[in-house]
Structure formats: structure tokens, C-alpha cells
Amino acid sequence: MHTQTPIDAVITWVNGNDKSHQVKLSEALAKLGMQQRPIAAEPTRFNECGEINYCLQSLFRFAPWLRNIFIVTDAQIPPIIEQLENTELAAKIKLIDHREIFAGFEDVLPTFNSIAIETMLWRIPKLAEQFIYLNDDCSIIRPVTPDDFFKGNKLVLRGEWKTQTSKKWQNYFYRLKGFLLQKPPKLLTCSEHRTLQENSAKLTGWTKHFFHLPHAPFPMQRSTFAEFFTAFPHLLANNIRHTFRSPKQYWPISLAHHLEIKNNNAIIDNSLKVIAVNGACYSLGKIKQKLKQAERNNVAFICMQSVDLAPKQSQVWMLDWLNNRIITN
Structure with missing residues (x-):
């Protein structure tokens, strides 16, 4: 059984429709001499359709044991924060600006690279030793316990x-x-x-x-990052210097999980499944099929990808499903 060790959650979020974000992005592209957006800066990487609302509500409902929920942004505030103001749930949410986690490395800001941002998440002030990281398009869809992510000091990995x-x-x-x-x-x-x-x-x-690794909430250990990057600071510096994603980078989440396996600090357990639904690639028929699979008892997580690129009918279906499953069910 898991002890009462505090566990936090970390979510990265960006609103690509924000004018300030768009200005920063245009300036970054111009600085790099890019006449048009590279694939790594396609709008779908930054656009949002309110997915973070479902992500947060799913954590409140299905993982109430979480201590803090940190939302990492670039001087942005998700609208749901105002909606939750003066509620008990609001006390759990902590907004973290990129400047906080990139302290001492401000020369690489602004960054539009999720890989670079993930490299620095362990530097969130007062972050618990054990935490769960998830993108804002990922939600929990049934009750989970700390033991579904951490068993003692070992991490429960899926993949x-x-x-x-x-x-x-x-x-x-x-x-x-x-x-x-x-x-x-x-x-x-x-x-x-x-x-x-x-x-x-x-x-x-x-x-x-x-x-x-599948697209699911990832159990992480802060000290794993701290120890690795203390030993290999050049690997941190090299990974955050890319303003946009590059195939020359490594994925810090994957790196940490490989380190945990190497150090015999992980348990591989795929008993809880994740369903990924891609609004840009899947037909409405396939989306319905995937969402039907998500209703199985062993499916605990769902990742709704590229909702912004989905045809209107598919988009409505995806968001209605999340609303019924997480909010009103």
C-alpha cells in the first residue's frame, strides 16, 4: 500500500489563440529567419478547445488525493481558474510561469518547445518528490489510487x-x-x-x-531529474536551447522512466489502459469506436488529441463525451 507521501500533479498548458502568444511566436520565427511555421510550430500544438477544463475536473473527481496541481504556462491563465475562484478546488491549483522553472536560463525564453519545458518541470518550487505529469489533452476517466502510480518508492510504468x-x-x-x-x-x-x-x-x-510510452499520466520522481542533471548539466542545457522541437532532442519523460527501470525503481503494469483519440486523423466512426472502448472497466485514461483539427461533428462528439463522462455523469 502507498503511504501518505504527498503526490502532486503537473500540467503544461498554452493558449495559442492568445494575441501575446502569437506575437512572441512571430518574433521567435523572425529571429530564426523562418518565413513560415515549421511542423514543430503548427497551430495545433498551441490551440486549445477547453481540454484543460476536463483534465482538471478529472483530477478533482477521480484523483482527489492529489495535494497540489501545478499548471505551467507562459504568462497565461486558463479561464477555468476564474470559474473555480473561491472554491475548495481552487486552493489546490498553483500557476507556474516559465520564468520560474527556467530561472538562470532565461536566455532560451520564450520557448515554444514542450520538450524543453518538460526538461525543467522538476524545478517547480515546492514540487513533491512524487508527482504525476500529464498534458492538458489527457484526462482520467475513472477513480484511481496512489498505488496506480506509485507502489512504495517504485513507479508504476505503462508501456x-x-x-x-x-x-x-x-x-x-x-x-x-x-x-x-x-x-x-x-x-x-x-x-x-x-x-x-x-x-x-x-x-x-x-x-x-x-x-x-503511451499518452497517459506519467508518474515521476523529482530527485531522478535533479540527480541526473546535476551529473550531466550539458544535457539539460542542450535540450532546452531549441526554441522549437528538434529530432536532436531527447524526451525527458522517457529519459526518467528509462533511468527508473535501469535503477530497478519501476514496476511495469499495463492493467490500466489508455485510449488515444485523434480528431485530425480519425473518422467519426472510428472516434465513436474508440470512445466505446474507453467505457471498458480497465480503461482509466483518455487522450483527446487535435480536437481543434477535428471536423465540427467529430469535435462536438469528442467534447460531449468528455462532458458526460467527467462533468455530468
Whole structure:
């Protein structure tokens, strides 16, 4: 059983519709000589459709044992904060500005890089040793306990081991073929998200495999980051210097989880599932199918991705489902 050790939650949030944010973004692009937005700065990375409302309400309802809920923003205030003013729930919420966690590294601000921001979350003042990190598009959809994230001093991790792309047998074959034909090989590639996870695994000594993480709330330990970055400060500095996402980076969440596994400080348990719903890629039929799966008893988390890019009918369906599941149910 989990002891009464305090556990906090950390959410990162940005409102891409905010005029001040848009001005900062335009200035950053101009400073880097970019005439148009790179993929790493596509509007969907910053737009929001009120997902944080459901994220917060899900924490209040299904994880009431959380001590504090830190919301990390760039001088922005989610509208729900005003709605909760003078309520008991408001006392749990703490707004954290980027300048607080980037203290001493202000030269890299403003940043529009979630990877850089996540690299600095452990520097939140008064953050609990054990905390849960989640993006604002992720919600808890049924009651959970501290033991679903931490068992004693060990972290409960969700995910699966996969082969590094460079080590897949197809790439060995393509390299041999290229050598025999004396032509550059056309190797398998992978998504940026996977690349960042593979980079993280390599930093901790896993060169053939990596532990692939789903989009779910992540249990974290503050001291793991503190000890690693104290030993390797250049890895922190290099990871936060990118104004926008870069495949040269590593994902600090994945890095920390690989460190926990390496140090025998993790329990891999996939008994609680997560369902990811992508409004930009999925048809309405597939969205309905995914949301039906989310009603199963072993599904505790849902990630509603790219709600802003979903067709209107799909968007309404996704948000109505969250409202019924978290607010009115």
C-alpha cells in the first residue's frame, strides 16, 4: 500500500489563440529567419478547445488525493481558474510561469518547445518528490489510487519494449543491399515522437531497445531529474536551447522512466489502459469506436488529441463525451 507521501500533479498548458502568444511566436520565427511555421510550430500544438477544463475536473473527481496541481504556462491563465475562484478546488491549483522553472536560463525564453519545458518541470518550487505529469489533452476517466502510480518508492510504468529503428532487421538488410550495390541505403524511419524516445533510451544505455510510452499520466520522481542533471548539466542545457522541437532532442519523460527501470525503481503494469483519440486523423466512426472502448472497466485514461483539427461533428462528439463522462455523469 502507498503511504501518505504527498503526490502532486503537473500540467503544461498554452493558449495559442492568445494575441501575446502569437506575437512572441512571430518574433521567435523572425529571429530564426523562418518565413513560415515549421511542423514543430503548427497551430495545433498551441490551440486549445477547453481540454484543460476536463483534465482538471478529472483530477478533482477521480484523483482527489492529489495535494497540489501545478499548471505551467507562459504568462497565461486558463479561464477555468476564474470559474473555480473561491472554491475548495481552487486552493489546490498553483500557476507556474516559465520564468520560474527556467530561472538562470532565461536566455532560451520564450520557448515554444514542450520538450524543453518538460526538461525543467522538476524545478517547480515546492514540487513533491512524487508527482504525476500529464498534458492538458489527457484526462482520467475513472477513480484511481496512489498505488496506480506509485507502489512504495517504485513507479508504476505503462508501456512496452520495442526495437530501436536502427536495429530493426530490415535496416540491416538495407545496409547490406546498399553496400553490395554501392548505393546509399534507404533506411526505415520513424515518427519524431518515437525518435525522441529512442534518443532517451540511448542516453541511459539501451541501444537495441527502448521502452515505448503511451499518452497517459506519467508518474515521476523529482530527485531522478535533479540527480541526473546535476551529473550531466550539458544535457539539460542542450535540450532546452531549441526554441522549437528538434529530432536532436531527447524526451525527458522517457529519459526518467528509462533511468527508473535501469535503477530497478519501476514496476511495469499495463492493467490500466489508455485510449488515444485523434480528431485530425480519425473518422467519426472510428472516434465513436474508440470512445466505446474507453467505457471498458480497465480503461482509466483518455487522450483527446487535435480536437481543434477535428471536423465540427467529430469535435462536438469528442467534447460531449468528455462532458458526460467527467462533468455530468
